Amino acid sequence: MEQRLLRCAAGADPGRCISRPARTFAPGGQEMQPAGTFDRNGEPMSGNMSNAMRVQAILEHEQKDVTLEGAKDARMRMLVGPEDGANVFHMRHFEVAPGGHTPHHQHDYEHEIIVLKGKGVASSEQGDRPFRAGDVLWIPPNEKHQLRNESTEPLEVVCLIPAPHACAD
Numbered sequence: 001m002e003q004r005l006l007r008c009a010a011g012a013d014p015g016r017c018i019s020r021p022a023r024t025f026a027p028g029g030q031e032m033q034p035a036g037t038f039d040r041n042g043e044p045m046s047g048n049m050s051n052a053m054r055v056q057a058i059l060e061h062e063q064k065d066v067t068l069e070g071a072k073d074a075r076m077r078m079l080v081g082p083e084d085g086a087n088v089f090h091m092r093h094f095e096v097a098p099g100g101h102t103p104h105h106q107h108d109y110e111h112e113i114i115v116l117k118g119k120g121v122a123s124s125e126q127g128d129r130p131f132r133a134g135d136v137l138w139i140p141p142n143e144k145h146q147l148r149n150e151s152t153e154p155l156e157v158v159c160l161i162p163a164p165h166a167c168a169d
């Protein structure tokens with residue numbers, strides 16, 4: 001009998017939960033089989049699903065190095081972006097290795113960030129602002145900023161930006 005995992009956080013609305021076949025991941029976090037959209041029975045759904053609700057694990061999204069000048073040991077997953085047809089917000093996941101950082105930059109749009117794992121320091125125009133898992137950061141438009149991981153553990157955050165900007169932090 002095929003092994004299945006119930007993809008549902010404790011206490012979540014059961015309507016948001018789907019079951020699907022167990023998945024395997026490479027050491028780098030990449031899934032060993034193509035990501036897809038599955039129905040509540042775990043069966044792959046076919047056709048153009050771009051306008052349909054999607055439930056996917058963070059790890060199902062491809063992770064790429066942040067190549068913007070000034071970034072160091074930072075990697076990004078586009079969780080919800082242009083390829084999904086999202087035209088108001090884009091949601092990105094960032095992983096910053098110990099000693100790494102995002103670019104020290106500014107732009108005319110905001111960041112809304114929630115810290116999932118680890119801890120770090122946000123450079124701001126008011127000085128350094130330490131943060132940790134569970135914290136929420138609001139970076140207003142035009143404020144120069146940078147997220148640094150000065151700890152010995154990976155830092156993971158989710159960052160929302162207004163579409164269609166491509167800022168990699």
Ligand SMILES: [Zn+2]
Nearest residue numbers: 105111167169
């Ligand atoms: Zn930024």
